[in-house]
Amino acid sequence: MTTGEIFELPRNSYTFPTLAERKIMLQIMISLCENGMADYRIIKNDYFAVSKNLCINISDNTSLNIIARNNCFSDFSYLKISETSLVQAFWDYFQHFIDSDAVCSHEETIEILRSYL
Numbered sequence: 001m002t003t004g005e006i007f008e009l010p011r012n013s014y015t016f017p018t019l020a021e022r023k024i025m026l027q028i029m030i031s032l033c034e035n036g037m038a039d040y041r042i043i044k045n046d047y048f049a050v051s052k053n054l055c056i057n058i059s060d061n062t063s064l065n066i067i068a069r070n071n072c073f074s075d076f077s078y079l080k081i082s083e084t085s086l087v088q089a090f091w092d093y094f095q096h097f098i099d100s101d102a103v104c105s106h107e108e109t110i111e112i113l114r115s116y117l
Helices: 017-036 086-097 108-116
Strands: 054-058 063-069 076-080
Touching: 017 108, 054 108, 063 086
Parallel strands: none
Antiparallel strands: 054 063, 063 076
16 A cells, blocks of 8 residues: 555455554544645546446556456456656546546635545
């Protein structure tokens, strides 16, 4: 969580995070947002339908990480793109997208994360 790295575990050793672990993850996410170390954004369902099984992460504008899970959450695919031109194109699109009405503001996102606690 603190490094942004994802390490896959063997499928038979994976278990879903406990309620206590989820609470800790949310607290870390909120702290990172409040301290300017991360900027999570939540997409408004009314504007843009995106799978809840999809996570996209841009690391320091140098790599694009895409994680997709199947509907049963029993398996997931991980794709890391480091090609500078592709990452930059996605970053440009992302910057335009987060300024639209389809995405919660930084403050709205923090409030939503807090409401989950």
